[in-house]
Amino acid sequence: MKTLHIFASLLLTSWAAGASAGNLIVVEDRGGATALPYYQDLEPEPLTGSSSPTIGVRGSGAFPVRSAQLSPGTVQGRAINAPGLQPVFLVGDDQLSRSWLLQRRDQLQHLQAVGLAINVASEERLAEIRRWAGNLQVLPTPADDLAARLGLRHYPVLLTPTAIQQ
Template sequence: MTHEIKAALAALLMIAGAVAWAEPVVIYDSGRSESIEAYVPRPKPQPKAFKPKPDALIASLLDRRFPVHTPELTPGIVAPMASAFSGLTQPVFLVGSDDLSRRWLRQFGGKLRAVGAVGLVIEAQSLAEFQELAALAPALRLVPVSGSDLVRQLAPTLRLEHYPLLISARRIEQ
């Protein structure tokens, strides 16, 4: 670029910058100015859509999942055994709303939290029972779900009959 073009560009940028920051200039004012609001239609207020509180929505959706039953499993003692789930990246535990599961959850909640286990609540009559379990283990993620499909898939290799239990990549234990 030549020196003259550079100077012209610099002058143009300076003028454009000054105009962009300049105050508005009144060209004519008769003293009878009117607001533009009379000529521009106001937007119509939109009715507010019903938005349920997130907690109420979650409770409503959860409530539809109950009762949860897994007739193939009952509360009881589980003998430790080797797991066939070497590819399992996150431990899973099975619990119900029975007294044994509640005691187990209280006793091993810290261990379950430490290993990052996710809980499948496989037996609960109502949302209230599920929420009681969640209150026993507030730092754990619990999901209400029937364990029937899980038991059927494991039946050929393992003989699961009881819960509560923890399933990890290496072991199944209580």
């Protein structure tokens, strides 16, 4: 049950990111009644006047983003079992995250990973992290709950359906 709660919040973040980009993929349609009325209230509010939207768990004006339980450092990789999890990476506004992102950007793009900027002071610093990430989507989101559930103390880190790795 714990695993379900951990990844439900990640999937909600990825869903919000996907919904904002209009990337709906229908895997199978067996007819029936539409479920749209159940999801209409979840649509993110359209943003105005922002060239770099901050869609996700936190919206524009929600800075600073702080994850007090996480700091830059070494992460010991380990296996997990989270089938269906979209790859997610956690980074902050620090030199270790910058180096990690620049070194792994191609791999992260290949995985279509979504980034969470978990320690960032301002929208300007978020824009800098997004520059490091290239074409990867990066959302400002605190991650203390996720860190506690996964036993994480440090970042940058990549979460995939099968592993936690740095």
